[in-house]
Amino acid sequence: MIIYKTFSFDSAHYLPYVPLGHKCGGMHGHTYTLKVFLTGTPEIESGWILDYTDLKNGIRPIIDLLDHKLLNEIPGLENPTAEQLSLWLWNKIKPIFPGLCKIELNETPGTGVIYEG
Numbered sequence: 001m002i003i004y005k006t007f008s009f010d011s012a013h014y015l016p017y018v019p020l021g022h023k024c025g026g027m028h029g030h031t032y033t034l035k036v037f038l039t040g041t042p043e044i045e046s047g048w049i050l051d052y053t054d055l056k057n058g059i060r061p062i063i064d065l066l067d068h069k070l071l072n073e074i075p076g077l078e079n080p081t082a083e084q085l086s087l088w089l090w091n092k093i094k095p096i097f098p099g100l101c102k103i104e105l106n107e108t109p110g111t112g113v114i115y116e117g
């Protein structure tokens with residue numbers, strides 16, 4: 001079974017390696033949406049895989065590293081494409097929640113990345 005929780009954060013970025021004149025070369029912002037998926041078996045006593053509140057409390061400090069920040073200034077995010085941000089998020093979340101099986105990161109409502117490790 002898989003549970004998930006959705007998070008949102010606002011960040012600025014620019015993409016340093018796009019060709020001259022590309023719209024993403026200049027600084028701009030996105031409201032990112034992150035869905036974190038955990039796989040597991042519901043415990044007999046609680047009936048859940050993990051309390052959503054514990055998931056929220058574990059992910060929140062990671063989101064706080066990104067929210068209202070310039071992503072390019074964060075170590076490991078010097079080229080903050082959605083793909084690189086997904087990898088960065090995976091590497092932060094997996095040690096805390098080993099059941100992590102997928103993340104879905106939307107940069108705009110219609111574009112995003114799905115990463116399954």
Ligand SMILES: Nc1nc2c(c(=O)[nH]1)N=C([C@H](O)[C@H](O)COP(=O)(O)OP(=O)(O)OP(=O)(O)O)CN2
Nearest residue numbers: 015023024028030080081082083084107108110111
């Ligand atoms: N594979 C990727 N392509 C692009 C990325 C990325 O991270 N991975 N990022 C960008 C830029 O961040 C850009 O801000 C987003 O581009 P786009 O989706 O085109 O955004 P728009 O809001 O302009 O979308 P429209 O649907 O055209 O309005 C670019 N590419």
Ligand SMILES: [Zn+2]
Nearest residue numbers: 013024028030
């Ligand atoms: Zn962008």
